[in-house]
Amino acid sequence: MIMSRIEAPRDEVTGNLVDRLLSGLxxxxxxIDPDITASYANDMASFCxxxxxxxVVLxxxxxQVQHVMRTATELRVPVVPQGARTGLSGAANASDGCIVLSLVKMDRILEISPVDRIAVVEPGVINATLSRAVNEHGLYYPPDPSSWEMCTIGGNIGTASGGLCCVKxxxxAEYVLGLDVVLADGRLMSTGRRTAKGVAGYxxxxxxxxxxGSLGIVVRAILALKPQPPQQxxxxxxxxxxxxxxxxxxRIMEGGHVPSLLELMDRTTVKAVNDMAHMGLPETTEALLLAAFDTHDPAADLAAVGALCEAAGATQVVPAEDAAESELLLQARRLSLTALEAVxxxxxxxxxxxxxxxxGDMLEGIERVADKYSLTIGVCAxxxxxxxHPTVxxxxxxxxxxxxxxxxxxEIMALGLELGGTITGEHGVGVLKKEWLAREIGPVGVEMQRAVKAAFDPLGLLNPGKLF
Structure with missing residues (x-):
């Protein structure tokens, strides 16, 4: 990680801020210990x-969140909301003199309703904790980022995160039905609904x-759930x-197949995972494709997809024999980013x-970029x-x-835009991609987004310096 750690001055302004915060917390x-507050300065992004x-307030x-925002508004102090700081764009990075508002202590699952198929949670709930809790009710919360054992629901909402199962x-964004949000001035607003349908207003x-975190602080979320599918x-x-x-x-997508997972690891990624975890993945391959089905007859679906892979030139196709072997392959994919960091x-x-x-154009372009700059760039996707996820x-x-x-x-981001894509599928803009957001959405798009920001946060106190 590359980070800046500047010790915060403890002057009269800071003292007044702390006193005001302590009046309601x-x-x-x-x-306020500088060594402790410095540890909250960064998420996991480089070059931010x-x-x-x-x-730092917890x-x-x-x-208590309302008290923090009222205090911040009164004293004109910026506020940076944070979850588990597993983000990869610098969106949770502190600004000088700010209040870091860490929501990790708001970690209660308030309700799970099998009838309404919803869960009501606080923002600090860990993704994997929620997933396991709803599984006990025969339900399923699908979004599963690779960091699901660490990342929070609030952070997932803040970055509109995805995961391995998004293909199906x-x-x-498709699972957030309603929110309670503390606005910049401390007011509490509820959005959305608990119902399966609803189109009341914007x-x-x-x-x-x-x-x-640039428009408000999510303090409660109503999340849609699905029935738990068969083991994939x-x-x-x-x-x-x-x-x-x-x-x-x-070929798989054109053929109308609906895999629960369709992931790729290139040769560099496969080797990195083997070096770190000794998983015995085939390093002779240039690309390892993982496909999964959670249907009632997954073996038949895998056979059909296997045939398509062979028609596309697969040198070997190996279906997992059972759930344990399947989980081992998924674990290898989840380890990809950690393994590449160790390179x-x-x-x-x-x-x-x-x-x-x-x-195909994107992956071949990434190979050219790696050669041009004499760098190791692994791709999992x-x-x-x-x-x-090209990983430099x-x-x-x-x-x-x-x-x-x-x-x-x-150069990789520029290539993505040239191919009709977007600079961020699930990690967000944060600090890292501010310039590129402007390139993607254009000046009118930036103007309208700033207008939305001004409507919710006229003083510009919420997560300043992010997005644009």
Whole structure:
């Protein structure tokens, strides 16, 4: 990680801020030790500036969050909302003199309703904790980012995160029915509904999903659930080129198949996972495609997809024999980003999403970029969605390699836009991609987004310096 750690000054202004916060918060919820507050300065992104927070606050109730925002508004102090800080765009990075509002202590599952098929949760609930809790009721919460054992629902909402199962079940935005949000001035607003349908007014719920904490503080979420599907089975197919693997993806989707998962790991990623976890994945392959089905006859679906993979040039197709073997393959995929970070010590993880029909062009373009800059760039991808994660591995202590890493990252984003894609499929804009957001949506788009921001946060106190 590359980060800036600047010790916050403890002046009269900071003292007044802390006193005002303590008037409505317990002492243990207000952290001012510079060593502790500095540890809250960054998320997991590289090349993203971060300042020194004046104070870190860990509220446990909605009323405490309201007190923080009223205090911030009165004293004109910026507020940076945070979850588990597993983000990859710098969206949770502190600004100098800000209040870091960490929501990890608001971690209660308030309700699970099998009849209404909803869960009501606070923002600090861990994704995997919610998933296991609803499983006990025969229900399923599909969004499953690779960091699901650590990331929070609030953070997932803030970045509109996805995951491995999105090809069939969709992303976080499709499961957020309603929100309670504390606005910049401390008012509490409810959006959305508990019902399966509802079109009352503008869809403010969707507006907050993906807003990266720049419009308000989510303090409660109503989430849609699905019936728990049958246990999925996974197939692994080896290919001699990334282009052939992408051809198989196109054949699978064109054929009307609905896999519960369709993932790709390139040769660099496979080797990194083997080096770290000794999983015995086939390193002779240029691309390993994982397909899964959670239907009532997954073996038949896997056989049909296996035939399509062979027609696209797969050198070997191996269906998992049981759930345990399937889980082992999925674990390998989930380890991909962690394993790539171990290659050189630091990574820049892109999340460019392109139309499925352009996946082959995207992966071949990434190979050219890696050669051009003499860098190791591994690719793991939610190929069923066209969502690629080119991961630039570099030595952060080497200035020249760091420069080349940043230039390659930007070139990959430019390639994604050229292919009709987007600069971010699920990680968000944050600090890292501000310039690229403007390129993607254009000046009129930026103007309208700033107008929305001004309507909700006229003083510009919420997560300043992010998005645009």
């Amino acid at each position: 317990p002492a243990e919820a207000v952290l 500036e971060a300042g020194a927070p004046a104070v 509220p446990r109730t909605v009323e 079940y969709g992303v976080t 869809d403010l719920t969707r507006l907050f999903v993906g807003s990266e 089975l996974v197939l692994a197919a080896e290919f001699g080129s990334a282009r052939a693997a992408c051809d198989a993806v196109c 050189k010590g630091t990574t820049m993880i892109d999340d460019v999403c392109v139309p499925r029909s352009r996946l 939610h190929v069923g969605d066209g969502n690629t 591995c570099f030595d952060a202590t080497d200035p020249d390699e760091s420069r080349r890493a940043r230039e390659s990252f930007d």
